[in-house]
Amino acid sequence: MRPTVLLADDEPLVRTGLRALLEQQGITVLGEAADGAEVLPAVRRTRPDVVLMDVRMPGTDGIEATRRLLAEPGEQPKVLVVTTFDNDDYVHEALLAGASGFLLKRARKEEIAHAVRTVAAGESLLFPEAIRRLVSARPPGGKYTRVAKTLTRREAEVLRLIATGLSNSDIAAALVISLETVKTHVGNIFGKLGAANRSQAVVIAYEAGVVRPGHLAGQ
Incomplete structure (x- = not known):
């Protein structure tokens, strides 16, 4: 290509x-x-x-x-x-x-x-560390908090793993679920957050407090 x-x-x-x-x-x-x-x-x-x-x-x-x-x-x-x-x-x-x-x-x-x-x-x-720095000085809350509450527990878990930079395949292995199930969760997350891609979803998740800096891998 x-x-x-x-x-x-x-x-x-x-x-x-x-x-x-x-x-x-x-x-x-x-x-x-x-x-x-x-x-x-x-x-x-x-x-x-x-x-x-x-x-x-x-x-x-x-x-x-x-x-x-x-x-x-x-x-x-x-x-x-x-x-x-x-x-x-x-x-x-x-x-x-x-x-x-x-x-x-x-x-x-x-x-x-x-x-x-x-x-x-x-x-x-997606650069997890860079995005964390971009949002670290901003307290969670605001207009995204309400929509983030519509995420299921599993969707929130998947979103936190996305924020660490994991691919769909990596998430499937970490949660011991199928790749298709992960793709379904990711699609639902994007739909609920109104996100066009993973970077936007992660920034929204930080803004809403669903993901916090301590959720990054290795922290």
């Missing part, structure tokens, strides 16, 4: 560098956007697999652009947030908006290419 990408960043030099890097790694760049307001028209025109989205752009930022894009009917490209800092509040909001993961601009070219291929294949780029 040769993934296709749209670059959204207000800095021309950054877009040029990312284009060169991605094309060296066998990934096709279909277009560019210099502002969040340009993302949706560019996506409609080029139909990429992934949007590499800078969160801090003048005018319409990457968070609002992500919301608008993922609110569109039909299947939309995956959003991979690109940022300078891994504790950025913008990243937290972008993940809540439905981004499939995030990357640091200082990441190595192999890491960026791997991330693009991962989300293009329909998988979330």
